[in-house]
Each structure stands twice: as C-alpha cells, then as structure tokens.
Amino acid sequence: MNTAPARSWTRYLRMLAVFYRTSIQADMEYRVDFFARVIASLLGLLTTVGSLAIAYGYTDNLKGWTFAQAMVLLAVYYLMDGLIEMFVGPNMRQITSQVREGTLDFILLKPVNAQFMASFRLLNIWRAANALVGLGLSVYTISRLSVTMGWAQAIAFALTLLAGMAIVYAFWLVLVTLTFWFVRVDNIEQIVWQAFETGRYPVEIYPGWLRGTLTYLIPVVFIITVPATALAGRLSGPMLAASLIVAALLVALASAFWRFGLRSYTGASA
Amino acid sequence: MRYWLEVYRINLRVAWAMLMQYRFAVLIWAVWGFVGPLVSLAVWSAAAQARGSDVAAGAQTFSRGDFAAYFLVYMIFSHLTMSWDAFEFAYRVRTGSLSPQLLRPIHPIHADASYNIGFKVITSIVLLPVWVVLFLVLHPAMPAPGIHLALSVPALVLAAVTRYVWQYALATIAFWTTRVDAINQFYFVLDSFLAGRIAPIALMPGAIAVIARFTPFWYMGAFPVELALGRLSIDRALSGMALQAVWLIIGVIVFRLIWASGVKQYSAVGA
C-alpha cells in the first residue's frame, strides 16, 4: 500500500457506509417487497392488537397493566422487531447460509475483522416498514398515556433500544456460531424468536418459572419491557445502567464465543 | 389403492431419512408451535385471575383450568393439523426446483403430504413428553374421556386433511407471484381470529363468534378441540363433521382449478 492506512475507526465507518449503500441498492431490485411488508406488518399488528383487545374486553387490568400501557409494550415490540429484522437478521441468516455453502471463507479472506464484516455486511431496508409502523404506534400509544416526551426521555429510550438490539444480536450470534459445529441447525434463529415473541405481553402474566427465565436467562425484559418503560418516562437510572451493562457483557461474551467458534472452524483448536 | 399405499410408504421412508438428517432443526420448528398457544394461555389466565371469576360469554364459561385444557389440546391438535407448504412452495417456484417435480408422473402433493405425515410422527415422539410435562404443570380441567373424545379423532383427521388441501391451494398462488408474504399473513390473521387460535371462539366479540362457525377456519382449528373438551353436543359434532366434509370437497375443487391454471401459467413463463 502506498498510502498510510486510514485511522481504523474512520476506516470501519467508511466500510459500514459502503456495506449499507450496496445493500440498499440490492434491495431496490425487490421494491414490491416494501408494500408487501407494510401490508404484512399491519395484518400482523391487527392480530396482536386484536387478541390483546379481546382479552381486555373481559378485564381492565392484566397484572397491573392497563390496556393503554400494554399497547406501549406492543408498540415497542414492533419497533424492536423491525429494527432487528433491518440490521441484525439479514446478517445472521447470511452467516448461517454461508457456513452451509462454504462462502464464509470469503469473509475470512478479507483483511478486516471477520465479526465486523459478518455482522454489518447487510441491511434490509424494506424491513424499515415494520420499524416505522412500530415507531408510529409507539408515539401514538405514548401520547394516549398523556406522557410528554423530554430530551432525557428520548435519549434513554434510544439507548435502551440499542441495548435491546445488542442483546438480541449477542444471542443470535451465539446461535449462529453453533452452526460452525452443527451445520444442520439452520433454523436455529427460531429459538431467538420464541423467546422474543413472549416479550410482547407484560412479563408479569407468565408463571413464575417462565418469568425468571425471561428476566435472567434470556433477558427479554431488557429487550422490550425496559425500552417501553423508558418511553413512558418511568425508567430509573440504575435500570438504564443495568440494561447497558447487560448488553455490553452479552456482546463481549458472544464475541468471545464467535472467536472460539472461528478457531474451531479453521481447525485451530482441534 | 395398493399403488397409493406403496407410493405413500416409499415417500414416508424418504421423508423419514430426510427428517433424521435435520432432526434438530425439525425439533426447533415443532417446539415453536407450542409457544403461541402458551402465550395466549398466559394472557387468558391473567384475565381470569384479574376478574377473580370465570370468564363467561353467553352459555360458555372458562375457568383458568378450562383455559389450560383448551390451549393444551389446541397446541397438540394444531401441531397435528399444521402445514407449511405455502412457504415451501413459493421457494420452489422461485428457485425453479419445482420443475423436476412437475416432470414426475405423480402429483407433487403426495410427496409433500407424506413428508408432512412423517414430520408429525417424528416430532410427536419428542413433543409428547414435553406436552405431558406441560399438562402436569398447568393443571387443566379435562373432562372425563368419553364419546366426545372418540368423536374428536375423526374430526381431527378431517381437519388435518382439509387444512392441508386449503393451504396447498393457497400455496399454489405462488405460480402467479412469488411474494406470498402478505397473502400468508392475511391467512394467518383469519386463522388466528376465526380458528380459535388466540381465544376460544365463544369469547370473541359477538359478530366474529357468529361468523367464525360458518368459515372453514373454525372447522380446521377449534372444532375438534371443542369437541374433545365436551363443549359441543353430539348433534353439533355430527353436523360439524358433515360440514368439514363439505369444506374438504370445496377445497379439493378449488385446489384443482387453481393448480391446473397455475401450472399452465408456470410453463408459459418457462421457468
């Protein structure tokens, strides 16, 4: 190289920009998807809101949650779902299929951190549809709770959303890394969704053992409940800190596991 | 007849071998099916608890134990009647892997149906213990087994076949458009509300509860469940099965019509 390599963080930012630009370009080939997505998203919303509304038809309070409050949770669930499908999902699925087809090698051949490249190579722009529906619903439901949004609240909400995404990413990365050993578990992502799915209702409605699992083992609470609480302006400082620490910890653990998996994939640990 | 038995026997063997290869993936799919009903159960238990009394609508009442029974039976029946061909089929059309199947002198639905049966057999082996554990944990209020339970078996078989045919007909839409996401989602919405997936039909707001019992969805979903739980009279059970048969026949006719013009469309595009 005849020019000095750029400072590494600017270099990674430039890479991210070009990754996302090419992804969006590729998605433009499937423009019809956007409308199909919006329709599918609204229909899915109809089902969940409907089932919640029907249950609330028989009571005005589920374990301390009013209908309006539960709706905030649901809105954040949709927003999170959209964000994950937009940023995390396509990359994680790509890794699984690359392991199966042997094209992960091309990522390992590049003079770039493999985890970075594998985790940020793609962006599904049409899934923004779900995120937008979720965002719109969030704003609407929170306004019905007559909560006014301040800057601190907005920042806390954004931070907890990011932390939630990071937690899902960490879990998914661990599962994807498992496919280095067990190639035939290509629908392993369903485990993520199974846990995630439970998060659209208040965690209090579940029996004690499941509530414990969802809080501590798979911290679904941090993925949806905490951001929803932040949105409602009821999040305490320690809880915000806890959410960020848990996210950082899980991402660090997942990265370590990924490196371990990669070592095995290349036969270094054998 | 012997030909068909032989066809299904050999297809089942192939399906078995394939499923064994992907046994973990298969298990994940199977367990996935339990999550939805469990979440619904949690919502309704909470509702029953919040009221401090049974949830009642018209002549039907549901205690927490009744909800547990309903969703426990629903999850196992739903597993036995499920089909995923709509997703699979669109994939095949898109990738062109349908073409070799069309060249065979036998309709692809038979290989798929065998695979579907194989999937249910293999997963049931593992799901049954899971289900038993849930049964013990959730304390369902199960009625004593009797004529209703016996009648629910043929009703379940009819439901499974009817759902399979209707889903396959839906899948065939992929001949015209491979983006079937929205269509599937629409089907899922109808199925959720009308088949009693998110709540027993009796608890649905008035209009839906009335309409649902005239749609095929209820017959492919909650009908055998309510029958097994003794919530339907014998008369209603028998007339219900007759209606199941009607929906099945309609499904077969619709399917054949769509399929014929779909294949024509597919070959015209030259995929």
Add this chain to the structure above:
Amino acid sequence: MNSTLPSLAAHETRADHASAIVHIHALSKTYRVHERPAGLGASLVSLVRRTFKEVRAVSDVTFDIQPGEIVGFLGPNGAGKTTTLKMLAGLLHPTSGDATVMGFSPWRRETDYLRSISLVMGNRNQLNWDIPAMDSFLVNQVIYQIPKREFRETLDELVELLDLGDLLTKPVRGLSLGERMKCELAAALLHRPKVLFLDEPTLGVDVTMQGRIRRFVGDYNRRTGATVLLTSHYMADVTALCKRVVVIHRGRLLYDGDLEALADRIMPFKVIRLDVQEQAAAERLALYGEAVEVTGLKASLRVPRADTPAIVGRILAEVPVLDLTVEDPPIEDVIDLLFNATDSDGSAQS
C-alpha cells in the same frame, strides 16, 4: 513406491530454497469426522456416544514455490488440493507441519498478509448476486484500502484483459457462468495480490471461456510477476500455463517437477496414429506395438519411446499406410496412470 514408479518421490533440486516465496514443509491436515449412523435407534445412541473417524486430508507435503512461478497443483477429487490451498490462504490451520508465504504464517491471518493474496474458488461466489459487479468491486476497494488512482488503473487493466466491457454494470444474477467467473477473477485481483491461489477457476465454463481465462492468468502473471498456484481438472489449463506441476494423491506428494519430465517418466511411450488402406492391414498393426484403438481404417498404437523410429520405419516399409503421425501420450492418460498405479500401491502401504 514400487518398481512401476521409479524415483517419483525424489524432488527435483529446484532453485535455491531461500529465494522461494512459498515454503511448505511437512504440512499435514487431519479432520475429525463424526460418524453418523443410519436409523433412528443408532442415531439416538450417537447423540450420547459420538464416534469419530480421523481423515488425513493432507499428509506430510513439502514443496517450495519461487516468486513469479505458475505451479499446477494436480490430484484427483479428494486428493487434498483444496485443503492445502485453504491452509495457504489462512482458512485452515494445519494439524502439523509448517508453511510460510512471503514470510507470513498464513493461518494467523494478519491484515498485511490477507491484503497481498487472493483465493479464487471456481465453485463459489463472493460477488453479491443482486447488484452489479462494479458495486461489489467498490466494497472491495474500501475493504482492501485501495487508493482511488490505483483502483482505477487496476480496474481499467482488468477490464481490458478480461474484456469485461459492460458486464460490470449488470446485476451479477443476470450474467452467464463464464461472465460471472471473469468478474470473480477481477474482484479477486483488484488489490493486486502478489500470490494467487486458483482453485478450479475454469470449472463449468465453456471451452472458449476456459481459453480466455487461461490466457488471462498467464498475462497477469507476466505483467505483475505474481506467483500462482493453480488447481484444475482441465489438463489444458495446466499444460498451457504451468511448466512445473506438483501432484498429490490421498494427501501425499507424488511428484514435483517438470510437466514434460513427468510424462517421460510415467509413460515412456509414444502414440503412433495411422490411416491404412485396408481392413486387413489395420488388424496386422498389433504386431508392431500395443494397439490402443482400432476402428475401421484408423488405428493408434502405443510403442516404447526409444524404439519409436525403428518401429515407424518398419511399419512404413511393411504396411500400406495413408497417413502416420507420432504423438506424446495425452497428459490425462499420464496422470490417470500415475493415480491408478498409486492406488494399487497406496492401499498396500496404508
């Protein structure tokens, strides 16, 4: 080695060991493969008690490559070629042994190393299916930190050499297999790798395109002085590009040296092709050598290399011949014979 293959294992004394760009010493790779029994009962048991089988993919392989060389890497399917290439490209750790390329240990995958090599796999694609190749190239530009001017120059050169023309602006999905391979090659060469590993680069493309890719690899090697290690099932690729070949079989090195010398050693024959005037004459030809093929009035004979002139003289004198040519045996046959001989031989060894 037995008497059929004398002195094959002996390496040629090649140019100075110290000047080599690729050193491979006693490189070995053993895979642990989980044995998956058939049937429900057995497969349930195997969940608990897993049985493993060791597969030696590459075993004690040693050779060097000089800067600027194009070396053909030959062997039947499953011989260990791809495993070796993957170790050299840093994708696999060896079980034992060592290799250095340009002074780097490949499997440490240092950034500077990865920036100066490329691995092209004929059966796999790195280009994004949905976007034009040009956009994937731009991604590589950022990843490899190629300065704008250098990128433009290299690209122009590649476009000219590979005749890419307007292929770069079409989505890769719409390209033919051969066109796609050309774009794959270009994508792999944008950062001007000094060492190039090519694994079956002509797989599945038509004869014209094979020739084009072959010529391109030769041109690229001449222009940039890049070192190339090439595997191919098409012997034409190897004969056109490589003076030197390394042959492995069942993970072991069988031969390392001149391609032509290999033919002399394995098949000390010439092939005489004849057109004769009458059927009876064709049948008589078996008297002069081993008849490889006799169809109607055409025949081909295999004769010992040293005796060729004498035999040709006798045939011309004694048989009514319309046309006669003397050829070296086809390289495919040479390789085939080499592997077959080792198969019967190798089974006794292991």
